[in-house]
Amino acid sequence: MIVDGFDLEKEISLWSLELEGKAIAREFVFADFQQAFEFMTLCAQYAEKIDHHPDWSNSWNTVSVKLTTHSAATLTTLDIQLAKAMDAFASQVKRD
Template sequence: MTPFSDDQIETALTGLPGWSQEGEAIVKSYEFADFDAAIAFINRASGCINELDHHPEWTNVYNRVDIRLLSHDAGGVTNRDVQLARILERLAAAS
């Protein structure tokens, strides 16, 4: 698995509003109505995350979920990270 170049990351993020590159990762913060909604999003995402066997770095503070995606074994952002970001976008939109 080869990490994306900065240009490839920029192109991939074009279709992912709110996502940005931060160092060797892509990041986004989601805000929900309240704590319960944020936790419901995390719970819905866990199944897809386990299926991909690609686990994000994320934190939850009240109604916010901050996500950082990076393929550690590849040393940067890969297609796997972009795929997971797309899934998370769909799940957040359905919240």
């Protein structure tokens, strides 16, 4: 699927489409709660910077994320941008 010029299968292959293509979702699993919390902190700081916030939940070492642009009622470039950043933050936290 192409969204705002982004090929979702190439750009964010670990994310799945939901809500008839209006949202993307991914579950991140870490070694422990500390890594999950570090990931969430990095994501929260970035989300504030771009003024685009995830729908998410955390249970010990797992963070479940859903991204959509509520004001547009669909996926936008901001969702893809945040998803790519979250993928990078997850890799960073898992390497530490």
